[in-house]
Amino acid sequence: MTRTPFFAAQRGQALTELVVMCLVLVPLFLLMPVVAKYQDISYATQMASRYVAFDAMTRNDGMSSWKPVSQLEDEVRSRYFSNSDAPIKTGDTAGDFNANRNRFWSDQNGGALISKFSDVRVTFGAGAAGAAQSDGYAAASDDAPFSMPVPINVRDQLELKANGVFTANVSVTLANLPAPAGNPAETYEPFKNIGLTIRRATSVAVDTWTASGPGQVESRIDQTLLTPGKALRPFNGVVDDAVKVTEMTGCFPGACNGKGPKLGELAYWRDEVPVDRLK
Numbered sequence: 001m002t003r004t005p006f007f008a009a010q011r012g013q014a015l016t017e018l019v020v021m022c023l024v025l026v027p028l029f030l031l032m033p034v035v036a037k038y039q040d041i042s043y044a045t046q047m048a049s050r051y052v053a054f055d056a057m058t059r060n061d062g063m064s065s066w067k068p069v070s071q072l073e074d075e076v077r078s079r080y081f082s083n084s085d086a087p088i089k090t091g092d093t094a095g096d097f098n099a100n101r102n103r104f105w106s107d108q109n110g111g112a113l114i115s116k117f118s119d120v121r122v123t124f125g126a127g128a129a130g131a132a133q134s135d136g137y138a139a140a141s142d143d144a145p146f147s148m149p150v151p152i153n154v155r156d157q158l159e160l161k162a163n164g165v166f167t168a169n170v171s172v173t174l175a176n177l178p179a180p181a182g183n184p185a186e187t188y189e190p191f192k193n194i195g196l197t198i199r200r201a202t203s204v205a206v207d208t209w210t211a212s213g214p215g216q217v218e219s220r221i222d223q224t225l226l227t228p229g230k231a232l233r234p235f236n237g238v239v240d241d242a243v244k245v246t247e248m249t250g251c252f253p254g255a256c257n258g259k260g261p262k263l264g265e266l267a268y269w270r271d272e273v274p275v276d277r278l279k
Contacts (some may be wrong), residue, residue: 052168077261
């Protein structure tokens with residue numbers, strides 16, 4: 001059988017196409033592990049920013065003292081950027097040695113992508129420039145609906161503040177990838193001087209609405225102007241006696257005590273977990 005000129009021209013075409021595709025796909029395959037590691041660090045950075053933000057939910061200037069920023073950074077470094085098997089210990093810090101590093105976060109030569117734990121930093125505010133928690137607040141108008149004139153002045157009686165939203169930032173500066181000799185290694189050339197910094201932020205409404213417990217909520221609204229029923233509290237004893245006399249025929253002796261409507265008593269409506277459920 002004699003080949004026609006058309007089929008003769010096709011010889012070697014598949015091999016040529018394979019070579020051309022390899023020039024595109026091989027660098028992509030070589031970069032996939034690096035991209036996966038960057039994504040994993042990015043996820044850890046996001047979770048760390050949530051940790052810092054939600055720490056402010058229980059430690060803010062309206063509830064308790066702020067945690068020192070240095071302590072917060074040490075906790076973030078050891079709990080989110082160190083070895084995933086590392087135990088969580090109070091006061092523990094991550095050291096710049098392999099036993100404390102995440103082994104997955106390494107370059108093609110085995111070097112650490114986070115060369116120093118001090119490259120993980122915590123900042124505050126929308127511009128990520130604040131060095132203290134007090135810089136994390138952004139002005140807002142969420143107290144505007146309560147801006148009533150004196151003497152009501154609900155905003156002040158509820159201890160509301162126009163601080164708005166609290167923003168916490170965590171950033172990590174990554175080491176540049178080395179570029180060893182050889183054609184496949186040229187894939188990493190763009191990363192040699194990339195200077196990549198991953199930054200993530202989490203924003204929460206902190207100071208205006210949160211409270212340390214039911215007692216603090218009650219103390220905020222336990223004002224006669226906000227809870228007019230407070231003025232009826234002195235009459236609770238008289239009302240209880242009246243209810244006791246009225247229902248005496250329908251209950252056992254002593255069972256009618258305390259069956260009054262609890263006029264103006266906020267603690268009666270407190271949402272609490274039963275003691276037996278706390279064990």
